[in-house]
Amino acid sequence: MLRRLLYDDSICSPRIGLLRKGPLNTNAPLQSPDKGQQKFFYGYVIVIAGFFVMFVMSGMLYTYGIFLKPIAEEFGWSRAVTSGAYSMAVFLFGLMFMLTGRLTDRFGPRLVVTVCGFILGLGYLLMSRVSAVWQLYLTYGVIIAAGQSGGLIPTTSTLARWFIKRRGLMTGLMITGIGIGQVVLAPLATHLIETYGWRTAYIVMGIIAWVLVITSAQFLKRDPGKMGQAPDGETSIGRQRSSIPQLTGYTRGEALRTRQLWLLFAAYIGDGVFVQGTMVHIVPHATDLGISPIIASSIVAIIGGASIVGRISMGILGDRTGNKMSLIIVFAVALASLLWLQIAREMWAFYIFAAIFGFAYGGLVVLESPATAEFFGLKSHGAVLGIVHFGSTIGGATSPLLTGRIFDITGSYRIAFALFAALGLLGLVLASLLKKTTRAF
Numbered sequence: 001m002l003r004r005l006l007y008d009d010s011i012c013s014p015r016i017g018l019l020r021k022g023p024l025n026t027n028a029p030l031q032s033p034d035k036g037q038q039k040f041f042y043g044y045v046i047v048i049a050g051f052f053v054m055f056v057m058s059g060m061l062y063t064y065g066i067f068l069k070p071i072a073e074e075f076g077w078s079r080a081v082t083s084g085a086y087s088m089a090v091f092l093f094g095l096m097f098m099l100t101g102r103l104t105d106r107f108g109p110r111l112v113v114t115v116c117g118f119i120l121g122l123g124y125l126l127m128s129r130v131s132a133v134w135q136l137y138l139t140y141g142v143i144i145a146a147g148q149s150g151g152l153i154p155t156t157s158t159l160a161r162w163f164i165k166r167r168g169l170m171t172g173l174m175i176t177g178i179g180i181g182q183v184v185l186a187p188l189a190t191h192l193i194e195t196y197g198w199r200t201a202y203i204v205m206g207i208i209a210w211v212l213v214i215t216s217a218q219f220l221k222r223d224p225g226k227m228g229q230a231p232d233g234e235t236s237i238g239r240q241r242s243s244i245p246q247l248t249g250y251t252r253g254e255a256l257r258t259r260q261l262w263l264l265f266a267a268y269i270g271d272g273v274f275v276q277g278t279m280v281h282i283v284p285h286a287t288d289l290g291i292s293p294i295i296a297s298s299i300v301a302i303i304g305g306a307s308i309v310g311r312i313s314m315g316i317l318g319d320r321t322g323n324k325m326s327l328i329i330v331f332a333v334a335l336a337s338l339l340w341l342q343i344a345r346e347m348w349a350f351y352i353f354a355a356i357f358g359f360a361y362g363g364l365v366v367l368e369s370p371a372t373a374e375f376f377g378l379k380s381h382g383a384v385l386g387i388v389h390f391g392s393t394i395g396g397a398t399s400p401l402l403t404g405r406i407f408d409i410t411g412s413y414r415i416a417f418a419l420f421a422a423l424g425l426l427g428l429v430l431a432s433l434l435k436k437t438t439r440a441f
Helices: 002-007 043-061 064-075 079-107 109-127 133-148 152-162 167-174 176-196 198-217 237-247 252-256 259-288 293-321 323-341 347-376 381-410 414-432
Strands: none
Touching (some): 043 109, 043 152, 043 167, 043 176, 064 133, 064 176, 064 198, 079 109, 079 133, 079 152, 079 259, 079 381, 109 133, 109 198, 152 167, 152 381, 167 347, 176 198, 176 293, 176 347, 252 381, 259 293, 259 323, 259 347, 259 381, 293 347, 323 414, 381 414
């Protein structure tokens, strides 16, 4: 009898607190909960839904460099003024990530991503009506920023609750949506601009955002317990019980008092500077050297394609060796690519740069959420991840505007690209200083 009680899921499951009605059938064959009644693991749906959210939100975000010159030339604006709207957006959605991360912890991702998806689509539709600088900054810098805040942090924080053993791999698979979004949407944006103009291109972007983001959001669930499941699809009683402590860890206030958080924060400031500065200005830089806009836009697509390899491979490596070593590797690769950029002048050299840089950029994105979970646990993962990512957005907000200003003054990107390389080296040093926190969880 005792043996039956220990193996009866409906009586002993920590996820189901109700006793079975009626007498226990002592003649029923004994069945292990690992066999015969396994359900489809909903965590894979989370990966797919998050993929499409990332495909749209980040894929569209990195098309801004393609729109930059057509917008600036139509109105006679400087590159610093035009890129400043992007800088403002990066800063604001980074700030709002701390809010949407907390809201996701409390209310779940479906509501957060749905609302943000609606705002994002509205912002892109309104971009088609821009005719003054203040309208550009309000529309892109505020409205689109608010929409973007429903992307990376709510989705990766949600996925961290669904996967433990394969967290890095599944995070990598989900955010390959960013890279594929760049591969697909950068050429699409270029084609639409060349054929119909940048205003029509933004209308198409807005419709795509509404359809894909809002639809995908409806499939997001906050954690496996809501579906009567355990992380990684485990179904045994022991695994279900062992999954409960995974929601322990540092609170936001406790994490803020650790040295590790500020090392990650500072490292990702450098990441934000060289990633966002490059993504906004690499196409204008190539066209300044005489490369056609259509061919130059392929640099963004190759960066996106290479980032897919970086996301998956570094996600797997992070699972196997820990996230510190993986961060050291990707910062070293980023530094190598940024040094190569100093001498790139021909298209073949830009392709080499794009492949190496894209790998590093993809790895840096995928490691952010697993590293936060590894060092600080899941108790306040969304809020703490929002803080870490805010470091990236501080750098990302500063970089496009500063890079554009350097170009306006010097007529060249040489000084800006040298600064990017220096920050790649700083990130490598900071990553090497990371140590495991003393608390066990």
